[in-house]
Amino acid sequence: MSRAIINLISVKRQQLAALAAGLVAFVLLCLGLANLGLHIADTAIDRESRQLLQPLVDRSRNMVSVFASLQTEMTAAPCSPQFVEEMRRISLRPDGLHEFAYVRGGEVLCSVSAGRLTRPVRLEDPDTTLPGKDIATDLWMDLDLGEFGFAGVSGTIVKRGSFAIAYPRPNDPAPSLPWLNAEWGLKDATGRFWHRGGAEGLYEATAGLPAWDLLSLVPAIHASVCDEEAGNLCVVAAAPLAALAAEGWPFLAIGLVLATLAALGIAGQTRDALARRWSFRSRFLRTLGPDTVFCLYQPIVSLATGEVEACEVLARWRDVDGSIVAPGNFIPIVEKSGLTLEFTRMVVERAYRELSASDLDGPPIYVTFNVFPCDLPKPGLAAIFAPFAGQPERFVAVAELVESEEIDAAAMQAQIDDLRAAGIKVLIDDFGSGYSNIKNLADISVDGVKIDRGFAMAPDGTVAAKMLDLAIEMIETAGRTIVVEGIETEERLQQLRRNHPSVGYVQGFHLSRPIDIASFVRFRRQAVPAGHARRRGEHPVVSLAEVRARGAMTAALPAS
Numbered sequence: 077m078s079r080a081i082i083n084l085i086s087v088k089r090q091q092l093a094a095l096a097a098g099l100v101a102f103v104l105l106c107l108g109l110a111n112l113g114l115h116i117a118d119t120a121i122d123r124e125s126r127q128l129l130q131p132l133v134d135r136s137r138n139m140v141s142v143f144a145s146l147q148t149e150m151t152a153a154p155c156s157p158q159f160v161e162e163m164r165r166i167s168l169r170p171d172g173l174h175e176f177a178y179v180r181g182g183e184v185l186c187s188v189s190a191g192r193l194t195r196p197v198r199l200e201d202p203d204t205t206l207p208g209k210d211i212a213t214d215l216w217m218d219l220d221l222g223e224f225g226f227a228g229v230s231g232t233i234v235k236r237g238s239f240a241i242a243y244p245r246p247n248d249p250a251p252s253l254p255w256l257n258a259e260w261g262l263k264d265a266t267g268r269f270w271h272r273g274g275a276e277g278l279y280e281a282t283a284g285l286p287a288w289d290l291l292s293l294v295p296a297i298h299a300s301v302c303d304e305e306a307g308n309l310c311v312v313a314a315a316p317l318a319a320l321a322a323e324g325w326p327f328l329a330i331g332l333v334l335a336t337l338a339a340l341g342i343a344g345q346t347r348d349a350l351a352r353r354w355s356f357r358s359r360f361l362r363t364l365g366p367d368t369v370f371c372l373y374q375p376i377v378s379l380a381t382g383e384v385e386a387c388e389v390l391a392r393w394r395d396v397d398g399s400i401v402a403p404g405n406f407i408p409i410v411e412k413s414g415l416t417l418e419f420t421r422m423v424v425e426r427a428y429r430e431l432s433a434s435d436l437d438g439p440p441i442y443v444t445f446n447v448f449p450c451d452l453p454k455p456g457l458a459a460i461f462a463p464f465a466g467q468p469e470r471f472v473a474v475a476e477l478v479e480s481e482e483i484d485a486a487a488m489q490a491q492i493d494d495l496r497a498a499g500i501k502v503l504i505d506d507f508g509s510g511y512s513n514i515k516n517l518a519d520i521s522v523d524g525v526k527i528d529r530g531f532a533m534a535p536d537g538t539v540a541a542k543m544l545d546l547a548i549e550m551i552e553t554a555g556r557t558i559v560v561e562g563i564e565t566e567e568r569l570q571q572l573r574r575n576h577p578s579v580g581y582v583q584g585f586h587l588s589r590p591i592d593i594a595s596f597v598r599f600r601r602q603a604v605p606a607g608h609a610r611r612r613g614e615h616p617v618v619s620l621a622e623v624r625a626r627g628a629m630t631a632a633l634p635a636s
């Protein structure tokens with residue numbers, strides 16, 4: 077039996093397992109919700125980044141188109157009035173690019189707004205150069221554009237071949253998502269990022285970080301989109317988790333509530349499922365069978381001779397963890413589940429197997445079994461004891477009956493007669509308790525009566541102890557064999573021997589607890605004085621103290 081299963085039969089452990097399942101479910105659900113939330117945010121960030129990139133890409137495409145126009149549509153002599161006019165015409169297109177210049181030998185010679193420059197403007201080395209398929213593109217970033225007619229304005233000059241386009245720093249739109257930081261710019265061939273707008277430094281700060289940077293001091297998710305065709309224009313965006321949480325707290329709260337409810341549901345379901353499967357009742361019913369039900373034998377001793385003339389067969393059940401369970405725990409389940417006859421058959425068969433295989437010798441032994449009152453009217457009851465009836469020289473089967481409110485005395489007598497006709501002796505069990513009554517004692521004909529153990533176990537001088545004497549007298553009057561159960565002390569035994577020689581048999585822990593078959597065989601044999609070969613009908617008289625001293629006193633249980 078695995079340790080996990082043994083653990084699961086404890087209600088406390090079942091609750092702990094259910095709690096653990098609930099916690100795991102909660103964590104998984106939270107992780108799932110966080111994952112979903114982060115994916116939604118990620119998608120929103122990506123969409124927003126592309127929107128931020130779009131104007132930059134449009135401008136870049138416009139430039140490509142303007143450069144193409146400048147190169148193909150300009151027909152006049154460079155920097156002639158007609159040349160400037162042709163440039164102006166191109167500049168009037170609604171593409172946001174209006175300032176063009178003609179450059180030769182590193183000097184701007186004319187531009188749309190200034191016409192032919194009286195003094196050419198020398199362009200220093202470009203800040204960066206983007207290699208192109210046919211022709212490279214030089215860029216000057218944040219240059220003073222005063223010379224180009226934009227006094228006090230800084231901007232960018234993009235030069236391709238003999239033409240340059242100048243444009244002031246555009247007023248690009250900020251991110252529309254309040255929780256999003258973004259920076260956009262140009263990544264040149266050397267990998268350097270040229271800031272063109274947004275939160276300056278963000279590109280540097282997030283370079284090399286994972287897209288979902290959840291383990292840093294300031295967890296955030298990042299996105300970076302670039303358009304290589306448009307000259308490697310890029311937007312990097314970052315959303316700090318704290319800002320995301322602040323923005324999405326209603327969803328977060330709803331998600332947490334739902335996750336908590338779902339986790340509680342899962343914990344409850346787990347607890348119920350474990351309880352259903354591993355409750356005592358379901359464990360018992362699931363494993364009930366000849367492998368788990370076994371018998372103990374409690375010696376019943378003749379008060380007169382000290383011989384072990386009978387034994388009561390008492391059932392035990394082995395739980396899944398190997399522990400031995402007393403009948404008080406499972407007999408009610410057997411009754412409620414309607415398995416009474418099956419159960420009795422199982423016990424009788426096992427007892428017969430063990431007893432018939434043992435080397436019990438001497439006179440036939442009375443083997444008493446507890447019979448469920450509800451089985452009494454069932455036709456199959458007598459048949460269960462048939463194996464014992466087949467060996468009358470060794471065994472006499474005895475059915476111990478308790479009276480029940482459902483059966484009246486006349487019906488009970490008829491059923492008892494059926495049993496007796498099948499060779500089964502009948503004892504009324506637990507006399508003096510439950511539904512047993514004095515009138516039935518006189519009316520019902522049985523082989524004997526067992527007095528409820530509560531009387532013999534009662535301390536001296538108590539009402540119950542005094543009632544033992546009365547009960548014995550009553551049964552004696554009715555002419556039945558008397559069995560006194562519950563003998564726990566030598567004093568009580570001696571009292572019985574002294575005061576009630578009419579008592580036929582005694583049973584109790586003082587003599588022996590219920591024991592396994594091997595111990596019982598030993599106990600019975602040792603109860604016969606050494607050297608006294610016993611023949612049928614010969615009853616050597618030994619003191620009961622001697623029986624006890626020789627016999628096995630402890631409840632030996634079969635090995636699991």
Ligand SMILES: Nc1nc2c(ncn2[C@@H]2O[C@@H]3COP(=O)(O)O[C@H]4[C@@H](O)[C@H](n5cnc6c(=O)[nH]c(N)nc65)O[C@@H]4COP(=O)(O)O[C@H]3[C@H]2O)c(=O)[nH]1
Pocket residue numbers: 374389390391392402403404407420423446447448476505506529533561562563564583584585586590
């Ligand atoms: N304190 C004390 N107890 C003593 C003493 N002498 C005997 N006993 C206990 O009294 C019970 C006697 O069986 P019961 O009255 O038929 O009461 C039985 C019987 O009603 C029922 N039972 C046991 N096995 C079976 C079975 O196979 N079938 C049915 N239907 N019921 C069974 O379970 C009850 C309890 O059985 P056990 O726990 O084995 O308990 C046994 C036995 O161990 C004593 O000196 N002191």
